[in-house]
Amino acid sequence: MPVTTMNGHEVHVDDEGFLTQYDEWTEELAKTLAANIGIDLTDRHWEIIRFLRADYAKQGETATTRRVDTVGGFPTKEQFQLFPKKPAKKMAYIAGLPKPHGCV
Amino acid sequence: MRKLLVLGAGTAGTMAVNKLRPRLDAAQWSITIVDQDDVHHYQPGYLFIPFGIYQPHEVTKPRHRFIPDGVDLVLGTIERVVPEDNKVLLADGRELGYDFLVIASGTSPxxxxxxxxxxxxxxxxxxxxxxxxxxxxxxxxxxxxxxxxxxxxxxxxxxxxxxxxxxxxxxxxxxxxxxxxxxxxxxxxxxxxxxxxxxxxxxxxxxxxxxxxxxxxxxxxxxxxxxxxxxxxxxxxxxxxxxxxxxxxxNMGADFVARSGLGDDLNYVPVDKETLLSTAYDNIFAVGDASNIPASKAGSVAHFAMDLFPDNFLRHVQGLPMTEKFDGHANCFIESGHGKGLLIDFNYDTEPLPGKYPLPGVGPFSLLKETELNHWGKLMFRWMYWNLLLPGKELPLPALMSMAGKQVEELS
Incomplete structure (x- = not known):
């Protein structure tokens, strides 16, 4: 696994830049990750990111857009507005979680 | 008398009873399997029907023909499972008790x-x-x-x-x-x-x-x-x-799974991905498409998982730890038209790669490459499904995926 330096900290990432260690994520880091993909984090973004972090801690896998809608209560439409084009991927990237597995 | 109850007589459920019946002493175990009707569908055949390659009557047979002696086939609609009481309620009011439950109710569009x-x-x-x-x-x-x-x-x-x-x-x-x-x-x-x-x-x-x-x-x-x-x-x-x-x-799992409080947000039963044992109940397994394992929802996954499941089940009911670990192995023929096809072979961790299967370097099937033989493999598979797979006979293919014969490509 490659190691990269962000905000002065060494973090482990996969070859697409997703953080691989749950505990290496911080809210500071999230701002940098969001900026990397051109997203300015509003309160609503943070609510979703916190839901994703908490849900991952419980479930052991990244919530899908469906789950963020049905369990988290954030409508899919809004996810697309907040994280344009690829919400599932972008939400996971900023929240420091693995990309949700598109099951083969 | 201990009771094994299987919900769903599709690919995985039918294989489960065929593999378990000979290995569970008839004096000690009863086996019952439930489905809503007596028609077994060869679902891979649906693909060919729109183009007139298969006719509808070529993809169905009566379910009871594939249920072995010593297994009761109950036809009825499942209302819900009551896991606290180890029983299943049918829509017509019948109740079926169990010591162990195997949910094999699949997924539907x-x-x-x-x-x-x-x-x-x-x-x-x-x-x-x-x-x-x-x-x-x-x-x-x-x-x-x-x-x-x-x-x-x-x-x-x-x-x-x-x-x-x-x-x-x-x-x-x-x-x-x-x-x-x-x-x-x-x-x-x-x-x-x-x-x-x-x-x-x-x-x-x-x-x-x-x-x-x-x-x-x-x-x-x-x-x-x-x-x-x-x-x-x-x-x-x-x-x-x-x-x-x-x-x-x-696609979603069966509604009765949701009604029973056993499903995730798509009505799939959360299980341990190596043993298929429910994460909520120690006497419930989910096999085939009904579980939430991160693998393809496909007959081939059901088949490879089912090669390992009986040993695990027999150990589990004796209170022993389960030793077989499923790896998410699947392979699928992919029809590409004009009498050709591809084959892919993969698991939880390894994506489909080019190469030969099942014998490294020899094949006869080619992975991720269009060949006529792959197409014939796909057509032959219908015979294998009815005559070998459902009856639970051994196929000459290893249950766990192998890297032998695969070419690892550099990703650009």
Whole structure:
């Protein structure tokens, strides 16, 4: 696994830049990750990111857009507005979680 | 007397009773299997029906023919499982008790879950994931005069994830053979980033779409179908117009799973992905498509998992730790049209790669490559399904995936 330096900290990432260690994520880091993909984090973004972090801690896998809608209560439409084009991927990237597995 | 109850007499449930009956002492164990009807469907055959390659009657047989002596087949609709009381309630009021429960109730397409998708079903909107839908589509294609054909995948996971691509390749071949390919514009619409989930296969299969002049519309998460205006609308407000839409609706596990409080948000039963034991109840397993394991929803996954399941089950009921660990192994033939096909072989951790299967360097099947032999393999498989697979006979294929014979490509 490659190691990269962000905000002065060494973090482990996969070859697409997703953080691989749950505990290496911080809210500071999230701002940098969001900026990397051109997203300015509003309160609503943070609510979703916190839901994703908490849900991952419980479930052991990244919530899908469906789950963020049905369990988290954030409508899919809004996810697309907040994280344009690829919400599932972008939400996971900023929240420091693995990309949700598109099951083969 | 201990009771084993299996819910669902499809691929996985039927294999389970065939493999377990000879190994559970008849004086000590009763086995009961429940399904809502007595018709077993060879679901891989649906793909061929729209193009007239298979006829509907060629893909069904009575379920009871595949249930061995010493197993009771109960026909009835399942209302719900009451796991606290170790019993299952049927809609007609019957109750079935169990010591161990195996949920094998599969997954089904649910067009009702996407606004507008069901409105024109059978008109300009079709699906081929049910026998009824595939048969209707065959009728439609007999007289369709061309225009915009859109093949659209709603959301993963779906049963047989390669079938939408196969349908698209076969449609291209079908219209070419009918001499009307120039009057059909084909678009493949998917919520994935490319033609398929995993990079190497996605590149190979994406190239095959390009060669066939099939447009790819990736990252398209459908919000609704506008049946009146004949267009798909995505959550990010893109639109794809169609004259004929062939949709793969979202797939969900059985509703009784949800009613029983045993399902996740898609009604799949959460299980340990290596042993298939429920994460909530120590006497419930879920096999085949009904579980939430991160593998393909496919008969081949059910088959490879079922090679390991009986040993685990026998140990578990004796209070011993389960020793066999399923790796998510699957392989699928992919029809590509004009009498050719591909084969892919993969598991939880290894994506489909090129090479030879099952014998390294020899094959006879080629991985991720179009050959005539792969196509014949696919056609032969129907015989194997009815005569070897469902009865629980050994197939000469290892249960766990092997890297031998695979070429690891550098990703560019």
């Amino acid at each position: 649910r067009p009702d879950q996407t606004p507008g998708m069901a409105d024109d079903m059978g008109g300009n909107v079709h699906e081929f994931y049910t026998l009824e839908g595939a048969t209707r589509l065959a009728e439609k294609l007999k007289t369709w005069e061309g225009g915009k054909l859109v093949v659209q995948l709603t959301e993963m996971p779906i049963k047989c994830p390669v079938a939408p691509l196969e349908f698209t390749f076969l449609a291209d071949a079908f219209f070419t053979e009918q001499g009307m390919r120039d009057r059909v514009e084909i678009t493949y619409v998917t919520p994935l980033e490319g033609a398929f989930t995993k990079p190497v296969a996605s590149r190979h299969l994406g190239g095959m779409l390009e060669e066939r002049k099939i447009q790819l519309e990736p990252d398209f998460m459908v919000e609704s179908v506008d049946a009146e205006a004949r267009k798909l609308v995505s959550f990010d407000e893109r639109e794809v117009p169609y004259d004929l839409l062939v949709t793969i609706p979202i």
